[in-house]
Amino acid sequence: MAPLHPLFVHAPLALLPTAALLATLAATQRYPWAAPATVLVLALGAAGAAAAVVTGLIDHEPLEDELEGTEAWEVVERHEYLGIATAVAAGAVALLLLWKRGTWAAASWRWGAVAALWGVVVLVLFTGWQGGRLPYEFGVNTPP
Numbered sequence: 001m002a003p004l005h006p007l008f009v010h011a012p013l014a015l016l017p018t019a020a021l022l023a024t025l026a027a028t029q030r031y032p033w034a035a036p037a038t039v040l041v042l043a044l045g046a047a048g049a050a051a052a053v054v055t056g057l058i059d060h061e062p063l064e065d066e067l068e069g070t071e072a073w074e075v076v077e078r079h080e081y082l083g084i085a086t087a088v089a090a091g092a093v094a095l096l097l098l099w100k101r102g103t104w105a106a107a108s109w110r111w112g113a114v115a116a117l118w119g120v121v122v123l124v125l126f127t128g129w130q131g132g133r134l135p136y137e138f139g140v141n142t143p144p
Helices: 010-027 034-067 071-099 107-137
Strands: none
Touching: 010 034, 010 071, 010 107, 034 071, 034 107, 071 107
8 A cells, every 4th residue: 555644744834834924924914814814724734734644653554663773763753753743733823723713913922823833834844854854865665
C-alpha cells in the first residue's frame, strides 16, 4: 500500500501560513473580510494538520522495525512529535478564534492570536523540514 501521509501534508503547509497572513491583515482592522477568512482557513489548516498526523502515524508503523535505532528513526520520532504539536497548537488557536467568533475588537488578544499563529507557522515549517529529510536524506519510502 502506498503511503497516505504525503497526500495530506501539503494542506497545513499551505493553509497555516495563509491563516497567519490573514490574521495579520485582520488585526490591523483595515480589512474586515480578513477576520472570517482567517477563521475558515485556520480551521481547514488545523483539520489538515490532524489528517497529516493520523496518516503519518499509520504510515510509520511498518517502518518501525526497519528504522528503529537509526538516525532516520530519530528524525521520524522528532517529525511525529512536532506534527502532533503543530496540530494541537493550530487547533487551539482555531478554537480560540471560533470562541471569539472572529471578532477582533480587543487589541491585546488580537495581536496575541497573530503571534500564536506565526508560532504555529514556525512549527509547521520545522515539522515539514524534518519530514522532508526522510525521503531526501534517508531515502525513506522512496522506490529503489
